Amino acid sequence: MNPLTKRSKIVSDKKMTQLERLYLPGIISGMAITLKHFFSRKATIRYPEKKREFSEIYRARHVLKRDDEGRERCTACGLCALSCPAEAITMVADERKPGEEHLYREEKYARIYEIDMLRCIFCGLCEEACPKEAIFLTKEIVRSGYVRDVFIYGKDRLLEPADPDKRIDISKRQTPEVIEFKRDKNQRHNK
Amino acid sequence: MVLFKLILIVSILLISLVIAMYSTLFERKIAGFFQDRFGPDRAGPGGLLQPLADGVKLFFKEEFMPAKADKFLYIMGPSLTMLVALLTSAIIPWGPGITVKGTHYYFQVADINIGVLYSFAVVSVGVYGIMIGGWASNNKFSLLGAIRASSQMISYELAMGLSIIAVVMMTGSLSLKDIVEGQHGFNWNIWYQPLGFIIFLVCAYAECNRSPFDLPECETELVGGYHTEYSSMKLGFYLFAEYINMFISSAMISTLYFGGYNFPFMDSHALSVNAVGIIGTTVLFLKISFFGFLYMWIRWTLPRFRYDQLMYLGWKKLIPIAIVNMIITGLVIMIFR
Numbered sequence: 001m002n003p004l005t006k007r008s009k010i011v012s013d014k015k016m017t018q019l020e021r022l023y024l025p026g027i028i029s030g031m032a033i034t035l036k037h038f039f040s041r042k043a044t045i046r047y048p049e050k051k052r053e054f055s056e057i058y059r060a061r062h063v064l065k066r067d068d069e070g071r072e073r074c075t076a077c078g079l080c081a082l083s084c085p086a087e088a089i090t091m092v093a094d095e096r097k098p099g100e101e102h103l104y105r106e107e108k109y110a111r112i113y114e115i116d117m118l119r120c121i122f123c124g125l126c127e128e129a130c131p132k133e134a135i136f137l138t139k140e141i142v143r144s145g146y147v148r149d150v151f152i153y154g155k156d157r158l159l160e161p162a163d164p165d166k167r168i169d170i171s172k173r174q175t176p177e178v179i180e181f182k183r184d185k186n187q188r189h190n191k
Numbered sequence: 192m193v194l195f196k197l198i199l200i201v202s203i204l205l206i207s208l209v210i211a212m213y214s215t216l217f218e219r220k221i222a223g224f225f226q227d228r229f230g231p232d233r234a235g236p237g238g239l240l241q242p243l244a245d246g247v248k249l250f251f252k253e254e255f256m257p258a259k260a261d262k263f264l265y266i267m268g269p270s271l272t273m274l275v276a277l278l279t280s281a282i283i284p285w286g287p288g289i290t291v292k293g294t295h296y297y298f299q300v301a302d303i304n305i306g307v308l309y310s311f312a313v314v315s316v317g318v319y320g321i322m323i324g325g326w327a328s329n330n331k332f333s334l335l336g337a338i339r340a341s342s343q344m345i346s347y348e349l350a351m352g353l354s355i356i357a358v359v360m361m362t363g364s365l366s367l368k369d370i371v372e373g374q375h376g377f378n379w380n381i382w383y384q385p386l387g388f389i390i391f392l393v394c395a396y397a398e399c400n401r402s403p404f405d406l407p408e409c410e411t412e413l414v415g416g417y418h419t420e421y422s423s424m425k426l427g428f429y430l431f432a433e434y435i436n437m438f439i440s441s442a443m444i445s446t447l448y449f450g451g452y453n454f455p456f457m458d459s460h461a462l463s464v465n466a467v468g469i470i471g472t473t474v475l476f477l478k479i480s481f482f483g484f485l486y487m488w489i490r491w492t493l494p495r496f497r498y499d500q501l502m503y504l505g506w507k508k509l510i511p512i513a514i515v516n517m518i519i520t521g522l523v524i525m526i527f528r
Contacts (some may be wrong), residue, residue: 024389027493034225034492043227 056172059122059137062115062153063160063168067105068163073134074113075106080126080135088119089126106132113158117142117151127173131182136170195296203280203300210241211434218434218487225491249427257420261327266323269421269428275317276435282306283442284371286452286472289465298472299368305413306367310443311348314398317436318344321400321407324429325417325428336416339498340407344398346505351394356388357520358447371451376458379450384517388448390509395440397505399433402490406498439480442475449478 019025045052065073076093094111096104103109126135145151160168200339216231216238223230232238256265286298303309318341325337358380359365362373374380397404408416415421416431445451452471460468496504 027489030492031488034488037222037227040227042224042229044229046229046232185301 034127038053054139055181056139058139059124061117061138061140061142062120062126062158063136063138063170064113064155064158065134065136065170066160066162066167069102070164071103072109072159073103073132074110075108075132076113077108077131078111079129079131083125083129084120085123085125086119086121088116088121090114090116091121111153115153115158117153118148128182133174133182136168136173138168138170192294194219196300197310199285199298200281203285204277206437207277207280207438210438211431212246214434214437214483215245215430216241217483217492221484221487222491225488230468236278246427249424252423252426254425255420255422257329259329260420261329264323264327266425267318268322268327269425269432271323272317272432273435274322275313275320275430276432276439278313279310279439279443282367283439283446284368284451286364286475287464287468289468295464297368298468302368304364304366306483307359307365307370310367311352315344315348317398320432321417328417328420330420332413332415332419333417336407336413339413340400340417343404343406343501343505346502347394347397347404347509350505350509350513351388351398353517354384354394355447356382357387357513357517360517360520360524367446371446371453373462374450376453377450377455379448379453381448384448384516384520386512387520388444390513390516391448392444393407393504393509395444396486397501398488399436399486400442401433401437401455401486403493403495404501405490405495406501437483438479438488441479441486444482445475445478451475451478463485 040083067073076091078091078093081087081089081091090112091110091114092112093108096107096109122137124137127137142151142153213250219241220230220238230238231241234240234244256262281300284299284302284305285296288295288297290296300484321340321344322337325333325335325340328334358370361380361383362370364370364373370380396402400407406416407413408418410416413419421429454470454474457467457471
């Protein structure tokens with residue numbers, strides 16, 4: 001039988017030699033091992049000061065994008081909610097009134113848009129389903145909390161700031177390949 | 192001279208307390224480093240204020256006393272442990288001393304001619320602190336811990352005493368000052384008594400109830416051992432006394448086997464008396480820190496003994512070896528002198 005790892009050892013219940021019975025060599029080799037660990041690189045990441053490096057396409061907290069003129073892109077079609085395997089997304093649609101053209105890009109918009117972060121599994125299917133490029137997942141982590149209510153993120157927290165300088169960069173997620181994939185009519189979600 | 196002794200006593204007391212306090216931090220730091228972590232580093236720069244935070248925490252904890260505990264003995268336990276832990280420091284020579292205005296001040300509180308015997312007497316009383324604490328708690332785990340502690344300490348005291356007898360035979364004196372001065376320069380006892388040193392080291396670990404001999408407070412079997420029922424500063428005293436014991440026993444090991452404050456080339460004419468005094472004390476503290484580190488190193492390396500293994504090692508291995516060591520030393524002294 002092949003050993004599973006390089007470090008596996010065959011054990012036996014043979015009698016210990018006189019040297020092994022002395023126990024001292026064992027102690028010294030054990031202490032050498034611990035001393036090696038004493039000087040080795042530490043596994044700890046000092047969290048608040050130093051954050052673990054995430055992948056560029058790490059999937060965490062969502063963001064609702066605005067377009068170049070600062071209008072909400074979401075048209076409350078409900079495809080994200082439909083695609084969501086955890087049923088974490090809830091929305092209430094509303095009609096755009098005259099004079100609100102600078103706020104909403106489409107004639108229909110989401111008056112309420114909520115994601116339950118406790119249900120969400122951060123699979124990214126909402127992002128994949130969205131035909132308006134309105135919802136994306138970001139690298140930012142959902143904060144912990146003591147009560148469940150704080151995990152239901154409404155538009156106040158999901159929507160990105162209107163200020164062009166404070167927009168959330170999602171260019172790593174929306175690569176040309178992704179855009180091409182979204183236009184592909186052979187894919188189920190684009191039919 | 193009385194004033195000097197008073198200053199010496201107070202400073203030794205303070206130094207032992209501060210060192211014990213910071214040993215708790217270093218213990219945790221070193222434990223962390225041995226386990227590929229950093230250990231506590233949040234309180235103050237590099238975690239330096241951690242002992243203060245721990246102390247404040249212990250002070251503000253609830254003072255709990257079991258309903259059927261013996262009140263007097265319950266308080267007596269930690270006090271006795273602490274007292275005994277501090278007593279031994281009186282006889283340790285801390286340095287060759289300095290000369291100020293023609294008077295030589297030797298850094299030792301009391302040079303009693305039965306120094307080694309005194310330290311043994313004090314260490315034996317140390318059993319009572321644990322025994323009384325465990326008994327007064329009225330808890331089966333505490334009592335078991337106390338019983339383990341007392342039988343362990345009594346067993347290992349024998350081998351310890353026998354291993355020191357060899358040193359005493361070589362020096363011809365029980366006074367620690369004579370023992371240290373007999374190891375002048377690099378003429379340390381460890382070169383003549385390596386076996387005795389190992390026996391003494393093992394016994395010192397057992398006497399301090401440190402891992403791998405920490406059966407009296409074995410968490411996995413006895414909850415907390417003899418201090419299960421203690422809380423707040425009473426618990427703090429027990430834990431604190433353990434670190435003071437470590438410090439003092441490191442000092443004893445350095446004094447008995449590693450030449451105390453002696454260091455090589457201390458006779459060279461470039462050094463004045465005062466320079467030797469200061470370097471000597473520093474050297475002693477370096478030796479003590481090394482043995483303190485060794486305590487922690489061993490603790491985070493070795494697993495705990497089983498109780499029968501502990502007794503087997505103490506009675507059937509260490510005592511016979513110590514006796515053989517003593518006889519060989521005696522023969523060598525008889526033949527060559």
